[in-house]
Structure formats: C-alpha cells, structure tokens
Amino acid sequence: MKVGKILIKEDEIRKRVTELGDEISRDYRDKTPTLVSILKGGIIFLSDLVRSLSILHEMDFMSVSSYNGGTESSGVVRILADLSINIEGRDVIIVEDIVDTGLTLDYIRHILLARHPKSLRICTLLDKKARRRVDVPLDYVGFEIPDAFVIGYGLDYGEKYRHLPYIAILEPDD
Ligand code: IMP
Numbered sequence: 001m002k003v004g005k006i007l008i009k010e011d012e013i014r015k016r017v018t019e020l021g022d023e024i025s026r027d028y029r030d031k032t033p034t035l036v037s038i039l040k041g042g043i044i045f046l047s048d049l050v051r052s053l054s055i056l057h058e059m060d061f062m063s064v065s066s067y068n069g070g071t072e073s074s075g076v077v078r079i080l081a082d083l084s085i086n087i088e089g090r091d092v093i094i095v096e097d098i099v100d101t102g103l104t105l106d107y108i109r110h111i112l113l114a115r116h117p118k119s120l121r122i123c124t125l126l127d128k129k130a131r132r133r134v135d136v137p138l139d140y141v142g143f144e145i146p147d148a149f150v151i152g153y154g155l156d157y158g159e160k161y162r163h164l165p166y167i168a169i170l171e172p173d174d
Contacts, residue, residue, distance in 0.1 A: 007167045008166060013166065042096050063080040087117045099136060102132050103134055126141075127141045143167075152164030
C-alpha cells in the first residue's frame with residue numbers, strides 16, 4: 001500500500017484546527033476543560049489544537065485498540081492505558097482523530113460518562129459519516145470525509161504514515 005491522493009492539505013488542516021481552537025476557547029471561556037486524547041492517532045491533532053487554545057486546560061491520554069493493524073474495525077474495543085486524572089466533576093472534551101463506525105467513541109464515551117464528569121463533549125478532526133454504525137454526538141468536527149481509508153496527521157496504516165503533515169488516501173501499490 002502507498003500514499004495516494006492528498007485529501008486535506010497541511011494549510012487547510014492548520015486553518016481548521018485554529019478555528020476549532022477558537023471555538024472551544026469561546027465555549028469554555030470561564031472553565032478549565034480536560035482534553036482527553038485517544039492515543040495514538042489523536043496525538044498530533046491534540047498537540048496542534050491545544051496551541052490554538054487561549055484558555056487554561058488540562059490534557060490526559062487514553063489508549064484503546066479497536067483495529068488489529070488493518071483497515072476494518074473489529075468491533076472489539078480494549079483499554080490499553082487509562083487516564084491518570086480523576087475526571088469526576090470536570091468539563092471533559094474527548095479529542096479524536098477520526099470517527100468511522102463510531103464503535104470506539106461510543107465505548108469510550110460510556111466509560112467516561114460512568115465516571116461522572118460535569119460535562120462531556122467530543123471533538124474529532126475527521127468524520128467519516130457514511131460508515132457510522134452507532135450514533136455518537138459530535139460537538140466539534142474538523143472535516144467530513146468520504147468513505148476511504150486515510151493516513152497522515154496522526155492516522156496510521158499498520159503504525160506507519162502518522163508523520164505525514166497532510167491527510168491522504170491509502171492506495172494499493174501499482
Ligand atoms: P471506529 O470505531 O470505527 O469509529 O474507528 C475509530 C478508530 O479507527 C480511529 O480512532 C482510528 O484509530 C481508526 N480508523 C478509522 N478509520 C480510519 C482511517 O481511515 N485511517 C486510519 N485509522 C482509521
């Protein structure tokens with residue numbers, strides 16, 4: 001497999017991430033939200049997003065696995081590493097790279113809700129809406145994308161391509 005057509009260019013991502021940061025800063029003006037990034041895909045997005053925030057905030061990380069290195073969701077979500085902060089009474093924002101079937105996020109959302117945060121919102125860079133199997137409420141969406149397997153800006157294929165500064169479509173070799 002190889003890097004195919006570029007779907008979202010580096011400067012488009014930068015512009016949209018800045019807009020999302022501004023929006024979150026406005027919405028959480030007098031609050032100190034906890035941004036929960038889902039490893040590993042969400043890390044690049046989170047690190048750019050927090051630099052466009054003008055409010056105080058905290059970050060924490062959670063690692064889950066729903067894919068087994070391929071391109072299809074297994075439907076089985078495993079927690080590989082849990083949060084280090086107690087989110088009870090906190091304003092939590094989950095920061096995801098992509099919502100595909102919604103299975104992963106639905107699972108994480110329910111786990112976090114059971115810990116009684118004051119509020120819980122979801123911010124995703126990419127929304128692959130056509131593939132949704134579970135309805136998950138998305139509060140902040142960077143881009144809606146078509147049904148294609150994408151790589152770059154944190155998103156991998158078999159742990160590779162996360163470093164690409166743009167989002168591209170994964171294509172078979174010629
Ligand atoms: P879902 O449970 O099907 O919504 O899948 C969510 C997770 O699958 C994301 O957090 C990604 O890690 C991975 N994923 C889904 N679609 C893609 C893609 O197009 N490229 C890379 N990873 C993806």
